Amino acid sequence: xxxxxxxxxxxxxxxxxxxxxxxxxxxxxxxxxxxxxxxxxxxxxxxxxxxxxxxxxxxxxxxxxxxxxxxxxxxxxxxxxxxxxxxxxxxxxxxxxxxxxxxxxxxxxxxxxxxxxxxxxxxxxxxxxxxxxxxxxxxxxxxxxxxxxxxxxxxxxxxxxxxxxxxxxxxxxxxxxxxxxxxxxxxxxxxxxxxxxxxxxxxxxxxxxxxxxxxxxxxxxxxxxxxxxxxxxxxxxxxxxxxxxxxxxxxxx
Amino acid sequence: xxxxxxxxxxxxxxxxxxxxxxxxxxxxxxxxxxxxxxxxxxxxxxxxxxxxxxxxxxxxxxxxxxxxxxxxxxxxxxxxxxxxxxxxxxxxxxxxxxxxxxxxxxxxxxxxxxxxxxxxxxxxxxxxxxxxxxxxxxxxxxxxxxxxxxxxxxxxxxxxxxxxxxxxxxxxxxxxxxxxxxxxxxxxxxxxxxxxxxxxxxxxxxxxxxxxxxxxxxxxxxxxxxxxxxxxxxxxxxxxxxxxxxxxxxxxx
DNA sequence: TGAGTGCCTTGATCCGGGTCAAGACCCTGC
DNA sequence: GCAGGGTCTTGACCCGGATCAAGGCACTCA
Numbered sequence: 001x002x003x004x005x006x007x008x009x010x011x012x013x014x015x016x017x018x019x020x021x022x023x024x025x026x027x028x029x030x031x032x033x034x035x036x037x038x039x040x041x042x043x044x045x046x047x048x049x050x051x052x053x054x055x056x057x058x059x060x061x062x063x064x065x066x067x068x069x070x071x072x073x074x075x076x077x078x079x080x081x082x083x084x085x086x087x088x089x090x091x092x093x094x095x096x097x098x099x100x101x102x103x104x105x106x107x108x109x110x111x112x113x114x115x116x117x118x119x120x121x122x123x124x125x126x127x128x129x130x131x132x133x134x135x136x137x138x139x140x141x142x143x144x145x146x147x148x149x150x151x152x153x154x155x156x157x158x159x160x161x162x163x164x165x166x167x168x169x170x171x172x173x174x175x176x177x178x179x180x181x182x183x184x185x186x187x188x189x190x191x192x193x194x195x196x197x198x199x200x201x202x203x204x205x206x207x208x209x210x211x212x213x214x215x216x217x218x219x220x221x222x223x224x225x226x227x228x229x230x231x232x233x234x235x236x237x238x239x240x241x242x243x244x245x246x247x248x249x250x251x252x253x
Numbered sequence: 254x255x256x257x258x259x260x261x262x263x264x265x266x267x268x269x270x271x272x273x274x275x276x277x278x279x280x281x282x283x284x285x286x287x288x289x290x291x292x293x294x295x296x297x298x299x300x301x302x303x304x305x306x307x308x309x310x311x312x313x314x315x316x317x318x319x320x321x322x323x324x325x326x327x328x329x330x331x332x333x334x335x336x337x338x339x340x341x342x343x344x345x346x347x348x349x350x351x352x353x354x355x356x357x358x359x360x361x362x363x364x365x366x367x368x369x370x371x372x373x374x375x376x377x378x379x380x381x382x383x384x385x386x387x388x389x390x391x392x393x394x395x396x397x398x399x400x401x402x403x404x405x406x407x408x409x410x411x412x413x414x415x416x417x418x419x420x421x422x423x424x425x426x427x428x429x430x431x432x433x434x435x436x437x438x439x440x441x442x443x444x445x446x447x448x449x450x451x452x453x454x455x456x457x458x459x460x461x462x463x464x465x466x467x468x469x470x471x472x473x474x475x476x477x478x479x480x481x482x483x484x485x486x487x488x489x490x491x492x493x494x495x496x497x498x499x500x501x502x503x504x505x506x
Numbered sequence: 507t508g509a510g511t512g513c514c515t516t517g518a519t520c521c522g523g524g525t526c527a528a529g530a531c532c533c534t535g536c
Numbered sequence: 537g538c539a540g541g542g543t544c545t546t547g548a549c550c551c552g553g554a555t556c557a558a559g560g561c562a563c564t565c566a
Contacts (some may be wrong), residue, residue: 019262095419097411109408116412137401141394153318154407155362158350159369161414162340165462166348168554170523201544209418211524216545232532232544421524423553454514464554469515485514 052139054130059122066107068117074130075107081126082198085109085118096207098157099123099199101181103188108153123198164208167247173208174218175247178228182237194236300473302455305392307383312375318362321370325382328360334379335451338362338371349460351410352452354434356441361406417461420500426461427471428500435490442452447489 054074059065065076068088076083083100084236085107097118100106106128110118140147167173178195186192197204202212219230227243229236235244307327312318318329319340329336336353338360350371353359358383363371393400413433420426425444439445450457455465472483480496482489490496 086411095415097415108404109411111404112408112412115409120413137397141397141400144390144394147394147400151361151405151407152365154404154411155365156368157370157411158362158407158414159365161411161418162348162350165414165418166464200542209421212543213525213545214523217523220545453512465513466515466555467553470553473515 013055044225045109052131052135054132056129058125058127060126061122061124063122063126064120065120065126065128068112068113068119069132070113070119072110072113073103073109073131074132075110075136076120077129077132078102078104078106079127079129082123083120083126083128083201084123084199085120087116087118094206096203098160099203099207101184101188102190104184105153108150109157167208170210170214170218171221171246172248173210174204174215174222175227175243177204177208178235178237179240179243179247182240192237194234195242199237222237305384305388307385309380309382311378311380313379314375316375316379318373318375318379318381319363319441320399321366321372323366323372325360325363325366325386327385328358328363328389329373329381329383331355331359332380332382335376336373336379336381337376337452337456338373340369340371343462347459349456351413352434352456352460354437354441355443357437358406361403362410376456420461423461423463423467423471424474424499425501426463427457427468427475428480428496430457430461431488431490432500434492435493445490446493447487450486459486 056079057065059081065083066074078100080102084105085097085100087095087097097109100120106120109116110120111133136146136150140150164173164176167176181195181197182192185195199207200212201215204210205212205215208215219228219235222228222243223230225242227237227239227246229238309332312319312334318336319327331353332447333355335355336349336359338353340348340350350362353373359373362369363373364386389399389403412500417426417429420429432450434450435445438448452460453465454468457463458465458468461468470483472488475481475496476483478495480490480492482491
């Protein structure tokens with residue numbers, strides 16, 4: 001594996017998932033440091049996590065990271081690129097469950113493959129770290145913060161999916177989508193203002209429950225209204241306040 | 254607490270959440286036995302769980318079981334009645350996250366209240382067992398199956414929410430809703446064929462992202478088509494196959 | 507008993523967005 | 537160069553379901 005400990009520990013002070021005094025650190029190598037590591041167990045937590053990384057793999061656009069029907073045994077941390085998870089049925093229709101950006105965890109919800117047999121596909125050139133789940137679960141049983149963090153990620157996904165359900169109009173959905181991506185990039189230290197959409201219009205449409213034509217039209221309308229600049233898959237947010245106003249969901253985003 | 258061990262252990266052989274050889278048992282007192290209890294740790298698992306029950310509370314329709322802003326400290330198992338969880342914003346709009354039937358766990362997703370500050374409200378007369386979460390988390394750290402089961406429930410909720418997102422037409426959504434309720438009642442040993450809707454039409458509409466008038470109309474149409482009988486809040490499924498055909502989501506239900 | 511209040515149903519209208527279709531703008535390969 | 541296949545955009549049409557409005561039913565309370 002060859003972890004370089006000196007490159008770890010990049011602290012992001014305004015991490016939205018931090019609370020009750022724990023510190024959160026990101027590991028620039030495996031991107032998994034975001035698992036909550038409480039004061040005092042920093043070193044132990046990080047190094048234990050690193051031991052769990054089974055291997056680092058890289059994939060080209062379109063390649064599967066794990067497949068429907070694979071026995072659940074591992075989860076993945078995205079180091080670079082973007083990953084989508086989806087359900088695919090017998091007729092080949094797909095349902096996109098989520099997009100995963102650098103620093104995020106993929107595959108936790110595949111823990112129950114008998115019920116939701118999903119797969120994960122690279123959207124561009126992707127590097128991921130693979131964690132064997134039994135080892136992670138064991139660690140979670142020894143370090144409360146790790147277990148807590150895993151629960152946290154799952155419950156966040158539930159809320160996100162429910163909120164998406166609630167967004168009624170296409171404008172709301174797209175404004176929410178762009179702001180969500182923006183916030184997630186920003187939380188990892190990237191620019192939240194200008195962002196690259198690694199997914200196609202039809203992937204976005206599928207994810208949001210819209211038609212791809214509608215995605216095009218709404219983005220155009222947003223651009224005409226001065227809310228953002230669109231150039232192919234490059235998007236620059238120019239009026240975040242107005243977007244937030246459109247994506248008026250129950251939380252403030 | 255006064256648990257009567259002799260009333261526990263009702264085994265449901267076709268429990269959909271069972272896999273890889275574990276046995277699942279339901280406790281008729283606290284309804285929480287559904288937490289997976291592997292072979293060999295039955296007794297230990299069940300009695301340990303019972304020790305966690307802090308108290309049994311009962312609520313009338315409309316009463317809050319926990320509120321937005323409560324510090325997260327406990328989860329609840331429904332013994333009787335139905336509970337809804339929701340997000341409420343400053344203007345009083347609500348977003349219904351889910352309905353919980355007897356034998357199901359409420360409040361797991363409130364584990365992250367900083368991000369999704371939800372509350373839980375009784376829809377009719379409701380009895381719940383209250384479990385202190387720290388104790389449960391500690392137990393989860395000692396008994397792998399408990400942790401596994403908690404992950405399971407969370408990941409199921411994610412998939413459910415995502416699937417609901419995908420359902421495009423009102424017919425699909427309502428067919429899926431009725432079948433889902435039916436399956437969940439059946440999994441707990443109730444009749445899956447004739448069911449009582451404890452929630453109002455507008456609650457259903459909110460949950461499914463529809464208007465309450467549409468819920469009425471679609472149910473009427475289903476009745477006219479001979480798919481089910483509707484009498485106020487009593488619903489009897491008469492043609493489950495046809496319903497499944499309408500609710501053609503990616504899984505088979 | 508009747509007034510008041512929710513909840514549910516049904517009807518009429520209208521608009522957002524799905525669908526179909528055509529064309530533009532890339533790619534990559536021959 | 538041109539052909540062929542993605543992806544994205546834009547236009548025209550039309551249908552499903554939101555919205556507005558009215559009325560029915562069951563329940564509570566004076």
